[in-house]
Amino acid sequence: MTRYRADLALLAVAAVWGSSYLATKEVVHADGALAFLTLRFGLAVGVLTVLLRRRIARIRRDELIAGSLFGAILTAICGCETYGVTMTSASNAGLIMALTVVITPLLGGPGGVAPLFYAPAAIVVLGCIALTQSGGFALPGAGDVLIVVAAVLRAVHVTVLSRTSTAHRLDPAAVTLVQLATVTVLTAMPAGALGQFSAVPQMSGRDWALTGYLALACTVFAFGIQTWAAPSSTPARMSLLLGTEPLWAAAIGVGLAGDPVTALGALGAVLIVTGTNWGRAVSRGAGSQPCIGTSRRRRRRSRWCSRRSRRA
Secondary structure (H helix, E strand, O other): OHHHHHHHHHHHHHHHHHHHHHHHHHHOOHHHHHHHHHHHHHHHHHHHHHHOOOOHHHOOHHHHHHHHHHHHHHHHHHHHHHHHHOOOOHHHHHHHOOHHHHHHHHOOOHHHOOHHHHHHHHHHHHHHHHHHOOOOOOOOOHHHHHHHHHHHHHHHHHHHHHHHHHHOOOOHHHHHHHHHHHHHHHHHHHHHHOOHHHHHHHOOHHHHHHHHHHHHHHHHHHHHHHHHHHHHOOHHHHHHHHOOHHHHHHHHHHHHHOOOOOHHHHHHHHHHHHHHHHHHHHHHHHHOOOOOOOHHHHHHHHHHHHHHHHHO
């Protein structure tokens, strides 16, 4: 039941993150991206501080270290994502982020995935190429390249988060607070140096509402749930569930923002979705393969495989 609840929670995170691309595109301009991130994460930290005020004094050293590490990686992810979204469509950004699904299992090394996994991975990559060339064959735009970098960093973040949380008994709420505070600090310094906060007084009520949504739903809720679910999941499983994010992003981008759909772009979207689903099936199949041993060693191996299958 814990695994089932974790899966549902991660799926909700994917839906919320899918909506974040359009929300970000509506409120952010490239010359104020870092200031926006400071406001978004600063609001999130303020809310979490109120909610966790009685637990802040009990944050341990290992939670500070882990949260700071996660926050540094997250700063790079959000920086690339935010600047990238301002230069490409919301649906493109969400679909390209599907690369996270095929990159995360590969971070465990070639022996960590079934050989068949490389086929759906190749399909996803081809889909991303078709998507970025939907307006005519040319070099990918700067926004598309930044989203690709963000996808790679997201895979690193998921892997580090899962392995660290499994190896240490960490308080998810405390780690999330430290993580978001780290992003706030790391974005505030360059934003201040570049004078980006001068645009804050000109923000409209709609801008503040979208920023609040991104802070509460896409930040406090999403990263808190991700940290909470990590001990009950695996890097590949988390990435596969979060990998439904492109479906939400594409549906919202096309349905609400009217993002253009070309034949090549539609083909790219189909390839990405097909490759992602196939990759899920291959990963699940690889995780459920029986293990074979002999005599006493076989029984020990069987018990080990049983525990491994429950974790997969």
